[in-house]
Amino acid sequence: MATALGPRRNKMKPARWARELGWRHVVGVAALVFALFPVWFVVIAAFSDSASLSNQRLWPETFTLRQLRTLLDSYPFWSWFRNSLVISIVTSACTVLLAAAAAFAFSRLRFRGRRTGLLSLLLVQMFPASLAFVAIYLMVRNLPNAFPGLGNGSTATIILFYLGGALGSNAWLIKGFFDTIPKELDESARIDGASHAQVFWRIILPLALPVLAIIFLLAFISAQAEFLVASVVLFGQDLSSPSKTVATGLQGLLAGDRYDLRWGPFAIGALIASIPVVLLFQFLQRFIVGGITAGAVKG
Incomplete structure (x- = not known):
């Protein structure tokens, strides 16, 4: 059965996986968050009701198209x-x-x-x-x-x-x-x-x-x-x-x-x-x- 289906893969132990591969995932996720954070900040400012950056939050209370209407109308x-x-x-x-x-x-x-x-x-x-x-x-x-x-x-x-x-x-x-x-x-x-x-x-x-x-x-x-x-x-x-x-x-x-x-x-x-x-x-x-x-x- 093992010959017909190919060699059986040995599961890597959690400690070894964390030591050899896990840290790469952590670095990749950290780099992704670091790269996307400014983009998310721009998205918040674009769909927020306030046009100021000083009072922005990581997750705004409401999303609005007020800024878009201001841009297109003015x-x-x-x-x-x-x-x-x-x-x-x-x-x-x-x-x-x-x-x-x-x-x-x-x-x-x-x-x-x-x-x-x-x-x-x-x-x-x-x-x-x-x-x-x-x-x-x-x-x-x-x-x-x-x-x-x-x-x-x-x-x-x-x-x-x-x-x-x-x-x-x-x-x-x-x-x-x-x-x-x-x-x-x-x-x-x-x-x-x-x-x-x-x-x-x-x-x-x-x-x-x-x-x-x-x-x-x-x-x-x-x-x-x-x-x-x-x-x-x-x-x-x-x-x-x-x-x-x-x-x-x-x-x-x-x-x-x-x-x-x-x-x-x-x-x-x-x-x-x-x-x-x-x-x-x-x-x-x-x-x-x-x-x-x-x-x-x-x-």
């Missing part, structure tokens, strides 16, 4: 949400396309200045974006002189600055994944008459879907939560302006006298803004796991 939140969503989607898609094209050139092509270009991309990423704020502000002021559709308050301007800041590091990440794809596939396709563009679109990109999904997710999260560059481009816009993003709009709810801070509308707005990120992460989860596994082995 501010153009849905316009902020739409702007952030459009900026995040366009920025993520263009980032993946541009970074993948640059990574393909650095990984598969051999040309003069290739190593210098790679090192230049790495060097540029070492400088923090805050060093460019003055330059960004001056560029935003002068852009309408050359391009009337760009400038202060323009969604396209924010997208352009986001694309320039994320290209270098993402190109490096994708290049590392492209290097793991056997070059024999490229050579076989070239023998059959395929061009570099056909190799890129029909062979390399389908095989690199896991890392492209990771880059898309990271770029989406970064664009959705980015505040500093957006605040420079949207300088001078008040809370009634529909041109703001979610990050700049919600920050305006906390700008003022400490007795006039609107924590309740801020919390409910932050929860709504996190929904696209959570849904996108769930949709791309299988690609993310595949990308991490595939990137761990070369060849």
Whole structure:
């Protein structure tokens, strides 16, 4: 009977289980509670009747949608949400396309200045974006002189600055994944008459879907939560302006006298803004796991 059903597993004694495995469960639960406590605090503030954080409890006495009604009735939140969503989607898609094209050139092509270009991309990423704020502000002021559709308050301007800041590091990440794809596939396709563009679109990109999904997710999260560059481009816009993003709009709810801070509308707005990120992460989860596994082995 034991041979037919396989070897019988010996039950681990409680003392041994606690010594070898139990402490891992304790550490995992503690880490989970530590990570979820700020989120729970935001949820309480979002559905509490009070807009203050000083008198919040771990479990509120009543749940209400008062903060949501205040946010939607007093501010153009849905316009902020739409702007952030459009900026995040366009920025993520263009980032993946541009970074993948640059990574393909650095990984598969051999040309003069290739190593210098790679090192230049790495060097540029070492400088923090805050060093460019003055330059960004001056560029935003002068852009309408050359391009009337760009400038202060323009969604396209924010997208352009986001694309320039994320290209270098993402190109490096994708290049590392492209290097793991056997070059024999490229050579076989070239023998059959395929061009570099056909190799890129029909062979390399389908095989690199896991890392492209990771880059898309990271770029989406970064664009959705980015505040500093957006605040420079949207300088001078008040809370009634529909041109703001979610990050700049919600920050305006906390700008003022400490007795006039609107924590309740801020919390409910932050929860709504996190929904696209959570849904996108769930949709791309299988690609993310595949990308991490595939990137761990070369060849």
